[in-house]
Amino acid sequence: MSAHTEATTGPMEYRTQEGRMNILGFWIFLGAEIALFATIFATYAVMIGRTADAPPPQELFSLPITLLMTFLLLTSSFTCGIAINEMRRGSKNGLLLWMGMTLVLGLGFLGLEIYEFEHLVHEGASISSAAYWSAFFTLTGTHGLHVTVGLGWGILLLIQLYQRGITPRTASKFFIFGLYWHFLDVVWIFVYTVVYLLGMVG
Amino acid sequence: MEAFLDFFFGEFLVTGQPLIYGAMVSIALGSITVIAVLTYFKAWGWLWREYITSVDHKKIGIMYIIAAIVMFVRGGIDAMMMRIQTSLPGMTFLDSQHYNEIFTTHGTIMIIFMAMPFLIGLMNFAVPLQIGARDVAFPFFNNLSFWSFAFGLALFNISFIIGGSPDAGWTNYAPMAGAELNPGPAINYYLLGLQLSGIGTLGTGINFIVTILKMRAPGITMMRLPIFTWSTLITALIIVFAFPILTVALALMTLDRIFGAKLFTLAGEGMPMMWANLFWLWGHPEVYIVILPAFGIFSEVISTFARKQLFGYKAMVYAMVIIALLSFLVWVHHFFTMGAGGGVNSFFSITTMLIAVPTGVKIFNWLGTMYRGRITFETPMLWALAFIPNFVIGGVTGVMLAMAAADYQYHNTYFLVAHFHYVLIAGTVFGCFSGLIFWYPKMFGHKLNEKLGKIFFWLFMIGFNVCFLPMYFLGFAGMPRRTYTIEPEWMPLSLTATAGAFMMAAGFAVFVYSIYYSFRYAERETQGDSWGVGRTLDWATATPIPFYNFATLPEFDSKDAYVGMKDKGETTYDKSKVEEIHMPSNSGLPFFMMLALFIASFGLVWEWFWMAIPGLIMFFIVMGIRSFDYNEGFHVSTKEIHEIEQAARGEDSK
Ligand code: HEM
Ligand SMILES: [Cu+2]
Numbered sequence: 001m002s003a004h005t006e007a008t009t010g011p012m013e014y015r016t017q018e019g020r021m022n023i024l025g026f027w028i029f030l031g032a033e034i035a036l037f038a039t040i041f042a043t044y045a046v047m048i049g050r051t052a053d054a055p056p057p058q059e060l061f062s063l064p065i066t067l068l069m070t071f072l073l074l075t076s077s078f079t080c081g082i083a084i085n086e087m088r089r090g091s092k093n094g095l096l097l098w099m100g101m102t103l104v105l106g107l108g109f110l111g112l113e114i115y116e117f118e119h120l121v122h123e124g125a126s127i128s129s130a131a132y133w134s135a136f137f138t139l140t141g142t143h144g145l146h147v148t149v150g151l152g153w154g155i156l157l158l159i160q161l162y163q164r165g166i167t168p169r170t171a172s173k174f175f176i177f178g179l180y181w182h183f184l185d186v187v188w189i190f191v192y193t194v195v196y197l198l199g200m201v202g
Numbered sequence: 203m204e205a206f207l208d209f210f211f212g213e214f215l216v217t218g219q220p221l222i223y224g225a226m227v228s229i230a231l232g233s234i235t236v237i238a239v240l241t242y243f244k245a246w247g248w249l250w251r252e253y254i255t256s257v258d259h260k261k262i263g264i265m266y267i268i269a270a271i272v273m274f275v276r277g278g279i280d281a282m283m284m285r286i287q288t289s290l291p292g293m294t295f296l297d298s299q300h301y302n303e304i305f306t307t308h309g310t311i312m313i314i315f316m317a318m319p320f321l322i323g324l325m326n327f328a329v330p331l332q333i334g335a336r337d338v339a340f341p342f343f344n345n346l347s348f349w350s351f352a353f354g355l356a357l358f359n360i361s362f363i364i365g366g367s368p369d370a371g372w373t374n375y376a377p378m379a380g381a382e383l384n385p386g387p388a389i390n391y392y393l394l395g396l397q398l399s400g401i402g403t404l405g406t407g408i409n410f411i412v413t414i415l416k417m418r419a420p421g422i423t424m425m426r427l428p429i430f431t432w433s434t435l436i437t438a439l440i441i442v443f444a445f446p447i448l449t450v451a452l453a454l455m456t457l458d459r460i461f462g463a464k465l466f467t468l469a470g471e472g473m474p475m476m477w478a479n480l481f482w483l484w485g486h487p488e489v490y491i492v493i494l495p496a497f498g499i500f501s502e503v504i505s506t507f508a509r510k511q512l513f514g515y516k517a518m519v520y521a522m523v524i525i526a527l528l529s530f531l532v533w534v535h536h537f538f539t540m541g542a543g544g545g546v547n548s549f550f551s552i553t554t555m556l557i558a559v560p561t562g563v564k565i566f567n568w569l570g571t572m573y574r575g576r577i578t579f580e581t582p583m584l585w586a587l588a589f590i591p592n593f594v595i596g597g598v599t600g601v602m603l604a605m606a607a608a609d610y611q612y613h614n615t616y617f618l619v620a621h622f623h624y625v626l627i628a629g630t631v632f633g634c635f636s637g638l639i640f641w642y643p644k645m646f647g648h649k650l651n652e653k654l655g656k657i658f659f660w661l662f663m664i665g666f667n668v669c670f671l672p673m674y675f676l677g678f679a680g681m682p683r684r685t686y687t688i689e690p691e692w693m694p695l696s697l698t699a700t701a702g703a704f705m706m707a708a709g710f711a712v713f714v715y716s717i718y719y720s721f722r723y724a725e726r727e728t729q730g731d732s733w734g735v736g737r738t739l740d741w742a743t744a745t746p747i748p749f750y751n752f753a754t755l756p757e758f759d760s761k762d763a764y765v766g767m768k769d770k771g772e773t774t775y776d777k778s779k780v781e782e783i784h785m786p787s788n789s790g791l792p793f794f795m796m797l798a799l800f801i802a803s804f805g806l807v808w809e810w811f812w813m814a815i816p817g818l819i820m821f822f823i824v825m826g827i828r829s830f831d832y833n834e835g836f837h838v839s840t841k842e843i844h845e846i847e848q849a850a851r852g853e854d855s856k
Contacts, residue, residue, distance in 0.1 A: 017416075021339045025412045028442055032404055036446035039483075043454065043465065043476060050471035052464075128462035131472040135465065138457060152822070156829045169832060 011088060012171035019172040026176045030183050037187050040139050041194065047135035054129035057136070057199040060120055066196045069112045070188065073147075076105035077185035084178045092165055095174065096158065102181065103154045106147055113144050136195065143191055146184050153177060213386075216366050219300065221283075226363050255788040257341035258749055259326045262348050264645055266323030267638065269352060273316040276359065278710065280308035282703060285669075289700035291690045301686035302369040306392075307362065309372030313492065314396060315355045317626065320634040321495040322351075322406055325434045328641055329410065331740035331747070332428045334419025334755050334763070337786060339412035340405075346792035347402035347409065353800040354399025357807070361391035365807070368392035371684065373485070373536075374455075376466035376477040381459045387807045390459060394803040397452045398796075400445055407441030410434055419739070421758030428738040428762075429505075429518055433498025436522045437491050440529060444487035451480035460809055478540065482533035490529040493625065494522055496633025497564060500586045503636050504568050506735055507583035508575025511762055514567040521560035521567075528557045538606040539613050547606035554604035561597060565590060580733065581655035585636035588663050589628055596624025599674065614684075617677025623670045635662075635713075643732035647746050648724035654716035658709045665705025672698045728852060737762040742774050744850035750838055753847050754779040775847040783838040791831070795824045 007015045014020055051057075080102040086094030117137070120126070127137040157173055164170055216222050240246055253261055283304055287296045296304065330338055338344050361367045365387040370379040379389045414427070414435045427435075455477065457463035464470030466477045505512040512518065534542055534550035542550075568590060577583070599621040603609055612618065643649045672695035681692050688696050727745040736742070742764045743751055754776040760766050767773070802817025 021412050021416050024416060025340060025408050028408045028411050032408070032442045032446050035443045036450055039447045039450040039480065043450070043480070046473060046476055047465070047471075050473070052469075052471045127457065128464060128470075130470045131464045131467075134454075134457065134463035134470075134472075138454065138463070138465075153829075156826060160830065164832075 011175075012166065012168050013175040015168050016172075019168055022172050023176060023179075026179055030179065033183065037142070037190075040135075040142055041190065044135040044139045044195070047131045050131040051133065052130035054125050054133055055123060057125075057132070057195075058201070060123050060125055061196055061200050062116070062119070063196075063200065065112055065116050065119075066192065069109050069116070070192050072105050072109045072112070073185055073188050076102045076109070077182050079105065080178050080181045084175060087166060087171060087174055090166060092161065095166065096161060099154065099158060099161075099174070103151055103158075106151050106154075106181075110144060110147055110151070113140070113147075139195065140191060143184065143187055146187075150177070150181055150184060153180075214364060216363055221296075221300075222363060229363070250790070251788065254793055255345070255790045257337065257345050257786050257788055259330050259338050259341070259344060260645070260747060260749075262344055263323045263325070263327030265348055266319045266326060266351070269355060270316050270320035270323060270634070273311050273319070273355065274710075277308050277312040277316055278707065280304045280311070282707060284308065285700040285703040287686060288688050289693075289697050291688050291693055293687065296686060298686045299369065302371075302684070303362070303367035303388075305684055306368050306371050306374075307358075310358065310368070310392065310396070312626070313372065313488070314399060315351075315358065317492040317630045317634070318403065319351055319355075320638075321437075321492060321630070322403070324499065324634070324637045324641065325406075325410060325430075325437075325495060327645060328637075328740050329431050329434050330413065330417070331644075331743060331751060332431045332738050333414060333417060333422055334739050334752060334758075335413060335417040336751050336783065338409050339417060340409050341786040342789055342792065343405050344409055345789065346795065347405035349792045349796035350402030350405065350799070351399045353796045353803075354395050354397075354402070357398055357800060357803055358391055358395030361388060361395075365391065373478075373481055375481075376455065376458075376472075376474040377468050379455065379477075380467055380474075382467070382469075390456070390807040390809075393452045393456045393459070394807055397449065397456070398799055398803050400449055400452070401799075403441055404445045404449075407438040407445065410438040411442065414438075419752075419755045419758065419763075422739075422763060425516070425519075426758065426761045426763070429501040429512055429515065430495070430498035430738075432519050433494045433501075433522060436526050437494045440487045440491050440494075440526050443530070444484050444491070447480060448484040448488075451477065451484065454480075456806070460806060475540065478537050479533070482536045483530070485536065486533045487526075487529045489625075490525060492630045493633075494525065496589075496630045496637075497522070499633045499637040499640070500568065500589055501571075502738065503582045503586040503640055504571050506640075506733065506737055507580060507586075508572045508577050509735055510571055510575040511737075512567070513570035513573070514563075515761065517563055518567055521563045524560045525557060528553060528560075532557065535604055535606075535609075538609045551604055551606040555601055558597060558601050565594065581650070581652055581659060582636045582640035584656065584659045585632045585639070588659070589632045589636070592624060592628030592632070592663075592667070596621055596628055600625065612677050614682055615677035616673040616681045616683055619683050620670045620673035620677060623673075627666055627670070632663075635659075640733075641740070643727050644730075644740065644743070644745055644747060646721075647727050648720055649727070649732065651716050651720045651724060654712055654719060658713040658716065661709030661712060662706050663709075665702045665707075665709055667702070668705060669699045669702025672696070672702075731764075731768075737765050739763045742767055744774070744847065746850065748843075748846045748850060750783045750785055750843070753783075753843050754781075773851075775851065777844070780840050780843050780847075782840060783843065784835055785838060786835045787833050789831075789833075791824055791828050795821060795828070798824060 012019075013023065079098050083095050083098035083102060086098055117140075120133075125133045125136075127134050154177060157170070157177055160173070161170055211217055240249065253265060256262060283296060284301065287293050287301060326338070326344070330336070368374065368379075368388045368391055370384060370389060370392075374389065374392055377383055379392075414431060418427070454463070454465045458465050458467060458472075464472040466472050466474050468474065501512055501518065532550055532554045534546060535554045538547050538550075579587075599617070603612070603618065603621055639650055639655060676692055676695050676699070679692060679695075681688065681696070730736075730744050731741045732745065733741075739752075752774045755774060756767060756770075756772045756776070758766065798817050798821035800817075802814045802821060805811065805813030805815075805817055
């Protein structure tokens with residue numbers, strides 16, 4: 001809050017009291033996000049098998065697409081890590097490049113997810129066909145919505161980086177974005193195992 | 203055009219109810235008066251600059267409290283109407299549908315829009331002061347939280363004139379609240395009103411955790427925190443883990459109702475019980491969210507007016523931690539009779555009874571604090587003293603309800619209604635009154651009149667018992683809750699309860715009058731330690747509190763920081779140590795952000811996507827604007843600090 005709490009060494013995003021508080025606040029927010037996803041996962045688990053007249057997931061899930069989605073998102077988490085590393089090195093261009101790559105990979109993931117949803121709806125499994133499918137679309141949709149928000153957010157940050165360069169404020173924003181992006185990756189790993197892998201074996 | 207008029211008067215506006223026409227007229231007159239007064243005194247700009255856009259935790263706290271008191275009146279009117287309807291057999295004051303709507307809005311408003319914001323208001327006001335901070339960690343988000351709550355409140359409250367009130371109980375159980383059995387906008391108001399205000403609650407939770415962990419003044423270690431601050435920290439933790447559950451539950455039912463999902467429906471293999479589980483997974487922690495801060499207030503008030511350090515400080519902290527953990531493990535006790543097996547019921551029966559243990563520890567700590575204290579009976583203390591026996595009645599009957607086998611006898615009866623009002627009123631509401639009267643002089647620069655305060659206390663406290671004690675016996679006599687008409691044999695006790703409700707209303711009227719009376723006639727505060735016996739840093743500030751709270755602070759080395767300061771003759775204004783202070787700037791963005799979400803939510807309530815989607819887009823645009831906002835706040839010069847402090851302390855500025 002006041003000037004004497006500012007440090008001149010250490011990672012840029014931790015240098016001001018404000019930066020440190022933002023990061024802690026965001027960690028706590030992620031705690032709330034964990035509670036949120038845990039609740040949706042629990043609902044999904046309860047609804048497994050409740051497909052009524054709609055086709056069951058074993059018949060519809062396709063391994064290649066979801067595997068590709070997983071691959072894209074995991075890679076984007078990796079490039080996001082490199083981006084933060086570039087930021088720590090003080091390389092604005094490195095940060096721009098790797099963060100841009102992260103967003104492109106994220107966009108690829110989102111595109112495939114939309115394609116996958118369309119395929120499912122076409123096969124007669126939509127949010128309104130049965131309890132199971134409602135839970136499925138809620139869970140994957142919530143994750144996808146988070147990715148979409150992340151993409152918009154990332155673009156805004158890139159513009160700010162372009163305008164201002166790496167400062168304690170922008171560094172703190174990028175670092176927090178990184179936390180968010182990795183978090184979505186972790187959630188996806190659960191989605192992939194619990195929904196798709198378990199769903200395919202039926 | 204005709205179709206539009208049909209819709210407007212047939213569905214949009216609620217028509218055909220004389221009570222509602224009355225409400226419409228009074229709302230219209232009320233709004234016109236407020237607008238006229240503001241315009242007459244040219245106060246719009248002042249309101250915008252000083253309050254609506256304010257990031258000052260003290261002002262935000264006061265706004266929360268004012269809104270909560272207004273909601274207490276609204277919820278109270280609902281309560282009086284219910285008590286009138288159930289006072290005599292065969293009453294036709296309310297029909298059954300109207301009665302359903304009223305117990306639903308009463309319960310929801312009292313919990314979500316009265317109890318919680320009242321306490322959040324007191325936290326906002328007192329916690330930064332108690333830890334020696336200049337504001338909360340995220341002042342911008344604090345304002346955002348307030349507007350999210352305020353617009354959620356507005357959305358929920360307009361339902362009764364526009365579209366019709368929700369009527370499925372504050373628990374909103376599926377499938378009754380589903381689209382098949384309950385079409386139309388009413389339940390959507392419940393879902394989206396709570397969703398909107400829930401964002402703010404979560405924000406407040408995060409804000410206070412970071413504030414308390416990161417912004418304590420030097421020397422105020424965790425184990426030296428005032429106990430109200432501790433209770434706030436633990437409440438905030440419960441909020442962070444419980445509110446997302448509500449968010450999900452509400453979103454799922456919204457998907458069911460508006461987008462045809464089949465989660466809680468009877469069709470498509472949905473599971474209505476899942477709603478009950480999710481609701482109470484949030485709902486039980488919620489009742490601790492509204493009781494723990496009240497415990498904190500009572501602890502402060504009791505130790506202040508007993509002039510003793512709190513007895514068993516550590517035990518108090520651990521008790522709250524244990525209560526917080528257990529609060530997530532008891533939810534099934536709300537539906538023992540809804541089909542869980544004996545093993546499950548036994549488990550939840552035991553966890554529920556376990557909560558009585560840490561709660562009992564706290565009761566003994568309060569008694570221990572008073573033991574050999576030099577107690578005086580100012581009004582905040584009266585509320586705290588009344589809390590103990592009354593809350594114990596509520597707690598003991600709670601343990602009775604926790605016995606699953608016995609619960610089959612009195613679940614869903616007035617026994618339950620009596621129980622939860624004994625804990626919610628004797629706990630939460632007494633706590634709010636106690637805290638408000640306690641901190642009132644710091645908020646407004648004068649105390650509330652003690653004599654009127656005592657009349658208020660006695661009328662309300664006795665009225666409360668006259669109203670709710672008979673309900674235990676009505677429950678034993680088989681009177682079900684949520685019944686709009688009574689059997690003749692219940693009349694004597696039910697009529698007594700109504701009389702008690704009128705006593706409480708009379709007491710509250712005295713309170714409202716005392717606000718006016720004290721504003722006119724009370725002596726103005728000239729020094730910071732209003733009651734003369736303050737123990738914590740909130741009393742170390744000057745009155746009126748400078749917007750930056752503390753000019754300087756000494757290094758602390760013990761609990762009850764202000765007691766130590768008084769011993770050493772220290773103040774929050776050490777001329778030699780004054781430095782420039784950095785403060786955050788006000789912002790109008792949160793208001794517009796939440797206005798956008800309000801528009802989007804209103805659109806969703808009516809399933810008008812042409813309105814919901816632009817609202818959402820507007821929300822994201824304002825978010826984007828915020829993202830590019832690099833406002834760094836402003837600095838208060840040392841000269842200005844000297845002037846403010848000397849004026850507040852009645853010294854000549856030289
Ligand atoms: C001020 C005096 C109050 C009176 C006279 C009063 C009276 C009542 C009555 C008559 C009912 C409905 C009984 C039924 O038909 O089932 C009720 C329900 C309820 N009250 Fe109060 N109440 C008061 C204050 C409060 C407060 C302060 C709170 C919470 C902080 C509260 C929370 C509730 C809840 C949650 C319900 C259940 C609503 C439902 O069934 O969905 N009440 N109250
Ligand atoms: Cu409970």
